Amino acid sequence: MAWIEPAVAAYGAPALFLIIYFESFGLPLPGESALLAGAFLAARGDLAVVDVFLAAWLGGVLGDSTGYLIGRFGGRPLLQRFGAFVRLTPERLSHLETIARKRGFIMVLTARFVVVLRQLNGLTAGSVGMPWPQFVVANTLGAALWAGFWTLGPYFFTDLFGHSPLMPRP
8 A cells, every 4th residue: 555645646636536436436446545645645735635625526426437337237247246356245245235225325425434335336326226316416425525524634634633644744
């Protein structure tokens, strides 16, 4: 994970966007860690906080939407075949699908705050046939909440929790 902060520092919001985009449709990447690095870099003045937020929000929305489309057209067989790469056992997949059918909107809205579910919620929502308009609203709102929390929280409250390794000491 040592490459995250240097990549975000060197390439800025586009690197953050790509990391979060690919994580959001199922690849096991450190999106939340990259977002924290971006927020600390913004607090230090190396990146614009608005760029960090927009990269995270757009990466999350577009990544989950890509995952939804993959799930919609590839569905359960795809999750069964490649789920082991993200520790998705058949039992976990069955449980996840049950939750998606019963509480799809809430799942998509809040999934971004839960590791593994963040990577799989678009794929799962698509594979169980969640209606596209419902998915888009939940996905857009969930990504805004997640990006806002992990961008603005560290940006505004870094000093309350001590110094980040990315922040210079006084």
